[in-house]
Amino acid sequence: MRPPVARSALRHWRQDSPSRSPMTSLTFRRDVLALDVGGANIKAADGTGWTYAEPFAMWRDAPRLTEALARIIRDASPRRIVATMTGEIADCFAGRAEGVAHIVGALAAAAEACGCGSPGIYHVDGQIVEPTDAVANPRGVAASNWHAVARLAVSFVPGARALLVDIGSTTCDIVPLAGGRPTPLANDDAGRMATGELVYTGVERTPVPAIVRGLPHRGVRRPVASERFAESRDAWLLLGGLTEDPASTDTADGGPFTRDASRIRLARAMLVEPSAVTAADAERAAAWIAEAQARQLARAVDRVVRQCGGRPEAVVYSGHGERLARMALDRLGWSVAAVSLPAIVGAAVSRSAPAHALALIARGELS
Structure with a gap:
């Protein structure tokens, strides 16, 4: 059973729009460019199905944020810019206020350099505010991108009591939906983590020792070193949830993102010689990691639902x-309607869902 999908939401999607460089994909001036400035990536969308994403290590490269944003804006040539963020928590900043001020300042400088007007900044109350207001009220705009995604999710389950489960590279957002709007238990990072609505585990950047204390290896359970030798991306690559990219070195050891390199990284996490860990051994360890994440998320989902007063009618x-996410929900044994944004809008759009949702909000196409 699937809940009704709003036709007004469906008309925006093109499943054949991959994430690609703006330089090669834009042939006309965009009405809106929405930017999601994270701690590890910058993502962009225009609300029509086009998306773009690039790695950006905020903790290391914050001084060149204006340059990176200006390049994206210049290539996109938008009439107006809106933005949301999560990168303000990067440890290069003394606190969220400093992080928000830096990101907002970089956005404003980049927009001005490209001849665009002042960027709008998304507030967790659903409004788009001026840069000066964002800097004056950093708590309202910090880590607000989940709220935009929740508004997008609502459009696919209108009127239903539902739950959004959004898992990315670093975190999982669990957002209650009811009455045609997001109904979170808390609005900021600390509050949402306390209620279980924000879980710091994802399918790429989570260090293995933050997930498990040990891994199976040839009949024994070996402890893992409390060191960033391997990450969740290694497990999900070995399980087929991610795609090999030999050119990518955004890994724990700076090595290639290949199945064999992931095998070696998991061996290193157990302090075992790589020659003693076969591909099958590594896949068993990867499955162990995935199951541990699923258990953690199942507990969080159950906790959120209990606080909200009961099982949802649908999960987005x-x-x-x-x-x-499906592994986690399967552990709860629920029989509820399911809506998959990746299946409806395409993998690239779903991966950049905050930017895409924000573009739709700015265009007046999401309530």
Whole structure:
């Protein structure tokens, strides 16, 4: 059983729009460019199905944020810019207020350099505010991107008591939906983590020792070193949830993102010689990691639902960690309607869902 899908939401999607460089994909001036400025990635969308994403290590590269944003804006040539953020929590900043001020300042400087007007900044109350207001009220705009995704999710389950489960590279957002709007228990990171609505586990950047204390290896359970030798991306690559990219070195050891390199990284996490860990051994360890994440998320979902007063009528999956989300919900044994944003809008759009949702909000196409 599937809940009704709003036709007004469906008309915006093109499933054949991959995430690609703006330089090669834009042939006309965009009405809106929405930017999601994270701690590890910058994502962009225009609300019509086009998306773009690139790695950006905020903790290391914050001084060149204006340059990176200006390049994206210049290539997109938008009439107006809106933005949301999560990168303000990066440890290069003394606190969220400093992080928000830096990101908003970079957005404003980049927009001005490209001849665009002042960027709008998304507030967790659903409004788009001026940069000066964002800097004056950093708590309202910090880590607000989940709220935009929740508004997108609502459009696919109008009127239903539902739950959004959005898993990305680093975190999982669990957002209650009711009465045609997001109904979170808390609105900021600390509050949402306390209620279980924000879980710091994802399918790429989570260090293995943050997930498990040990891994199976040839009949024994080996402890894992409390060191960033391997990450969840290694497990999900070995399980087929992610795609090999030999050119990518955004890994724990700076090595290639290949199945064999992930095998070696998991061996290193157990302090075992790589020659003693076969591909099958590594896949068993990967499955162990995935199951541990699923258990953690199942507990969080159950906790959120109990606080909200009962099981939802529908679950909306978003992000490129949908497989993990389904594993978690399967553990709860629920029989509820399911909506997959990746299946409806395409994987690239779902992966950049905050930017896409924000573009739709700015265009007046999401309530």
